[in-house]
Amino acid sequence: MEHMKLILLGPPGAGKGTQAELISKRLGIPTISTGNILRAAVKDGTPIGLQAKAFMDAGKLVPDDVILGIVEERLSQPDCAKGYILDGVPRTIAQAESLNKAGVVFDAVLSIEVLDEEIEQRMTGRRTCTRCGASYHLTTKPPLKPGVCDTCGSELIQREDDKLETVARRLEVYRKETEPLKNYYTKHGNLKTIPNVGSIEAVNQEIMKVLGQ
Numbered sequence: 001m002e003h004m005k006l007i008l009l010g011p012p013g014a015g016k017g018t019q020a021e022l023i024s025k026r027l028g029i030p031t032i033s034t035g036n037i038l039r040a041a042v043k044d045g046t047p048i049g050l051q052a053k054a055f056m057d058a059g060k061l062v063p064d065d066v067i068l069g070i071v072e073e074r075l076s077q078p079d080c081a082k083g084y085i086l087d088g089v090p091r092t093i094a095q096a097e098s099l100n101k102a103g104v105v106f107d108a109v110l111s112i113e114v115l116d117e118e119i120e121q122r123m124t125g126r127r128t129c130t131r132c133g134a135s136y137h138l139t140t141k142p143p144l145k146p147g148v149c150d151t152c153g154s155e156l157i158q159r160e161d162d163k164l165e166t167v168a169r170r171l172e173v174y175r176k177e178t179e180p181l182k183n184y185y186t187k188h189g190n191l192k193t194i195p196n197v198g199s200i201e202a203v204n205q206e207i208m209k210v211l212g213q
């Protein structure tokens with residue numbers, strides 16, 4: 001399908017960013033990751049970054065109005081005319097309804113499943129690029145050169161919110177605020193569940209199959 005418009009849903013560490021990167025390469029459509037956009041804003045010390053930092057470090061959600069401003073601005077850019085992948089947004093029913101009201105439509109909402117016991121291992125092993133936001137894992141997806149991003153050559157770091165206690169808080173927030181979106185998109189959209197089939201590549205094959213690619 002051309003001009004595909006997708007949402008990636010799933011708990012922290014489900015592999016949304018990892019799969020978004022693969023789908024983006026395979027389908028030639030951009031990814032809009034609110035997490036990456038916010039982390040870049042924090043790094044650059046912009047007004048949005050200053051507002052978002054405390055929420056992010058505590059594992060809480062950034063206020064809906066900030067998120068919607070970011071998404072609408074990004075979607076208005078020309079590269080989104082050929083389709084897009086929303087990674088990590090919407091994250092509340094209110095965000096979903098606002099996008100709907102703004103006329104933002106989707107072909108499919110992919111819910112990536114992962115076992116709770118795997119999440120901890122994924123978070124503690126994750127390393128993230130300080131520049132382009134690409135995500136690696138010390139064992140399941142190591143960079144070619146330790147500590148350096150394959151894509152842009154920048155430094156890889158452990159995210160502030162990947163500490164164990166913050167991960168637990170993020171999971172709690174996910175269950176309360178975001179998981180209800182599965183029911184919402186079962187009723188109002190095209191929810192597709194992607195089972196926890198194993199490796200990054202196996203999950204990607206499952207997604208491509210579900211998308212008919």
Ligand code: AP5
Pocket residue numbers: 010011012013014015016017018019034035036038055056057059060061062063064067087088089090091092095122123125126127135136137138140141161170198199200201203
């Ligand atoms: P965000 O960056 O979106 O964090 P998240 O949803 O918690 O998701 P993660 O980035 O932790 O995980 P992921 O699913 O992308 O997994 P990844 O591919 O990296 O948001 C951060 C914060 O920003 C939020 O807490 C909030 O404060 C704020 N925010 C963002 N959006 C917001 C919104 N819409 N509203 C309000 N606030 C918002 O994979 C994880 C690791 O596992 C990696 O190391 C990867 O290599 C590895 N891995 C992936 N798949 C596999 C596999 N199949 N097998 C083995 N390893 C795997």
